[in-house]
Amino acid sequence: MIVETVVTTVTPAGKPHIAPMGVREADGAFLLMPFLPSSTYDNVISTGCAVVNFTTDARVFAGCVTGRREWPTVPAHRVPCVRLADTLAHAELRLASVHDDAQRPTLVMECVAHYTDAPFTGLNRAQAAVIEGAVLVSRLAMLPREKIEAEVAYLSIAIARTAGPREQQAWQWLMDAVNDFFARPAVAARVLNEEAL
Structure with missing residues (x-):
């Protein structure tokens, strides 16, 4: 199953990058498969971490694909990254391995912490x-x-x-x-x- 999420990463200098991404979860790991070229890929390779954000704020998805990538973030707890400030839950991830592909590599990410940030209020x-x-x-x-x-x-x-x-x-x-x-x-x-x- 693919879950539509928002993945947050940071550059080595600490600048946040926010990208909607369908992710898979398998055997306690999250699989990120960004299309190359990808800032998400570059940041994960450079820093070794990412955060998967679970949000019902559809503006983030629409905003990111229409050039509105500036959304409030706060520091993650267990990895040197950021999460969305307004999210229902988030998973903090460390890079475990990379399966290379010229178009769409797979980043296998170990989940080091999972947090609930706000109540789920229902589907729309x-x-x-x-x-x-x-x-x-x-x-x-x-x-x-x-x-x-x-x-x-x-x-x-x-x-x-x-x-x-x-x-x-x-x-x-x-x-x-x-x-x-x-x-x-x-x-x-x-x-x-x-x-x-």
Whole structure:
């Protein structure tokens, strides 16, 4: 099973990097598989650590794929990294091994600590729609326009029926990115594809 999370890492100088990423958990380890080139990959290789953040704030997912990567962070407890300040839970990780691949290496991360940071208040269809929309936006240059338009139309139903202010804001960011892409595909593609979900 792949869980949609937000992975936080830091540069060797301590600058935070925030990236949405689907992660797998297997035998007590987390598997991170960033597409190269990747700041997440570079930071983990340099520092040997990362934090997986479990959040229902869909704005972080939408924000990161639309160029809004500045989110409040606080220091992690057991690894020299940061976590999102507003997250439900987080897992602090150390690099155990690397399985190299030219396109998508696997970083096997040992979980050294797992914390609950806030109560889980329930599922919301609009949050899921925003995450799907963020995945779609990260792949705009790879998909035909008809597919994008059909997916947006379907996901818009959940937004219209169940979104709160955070999800509405996140969805607007995504729709702005889609519209920008259709208006200027070459420029927009360079901006959107730093790290895919």
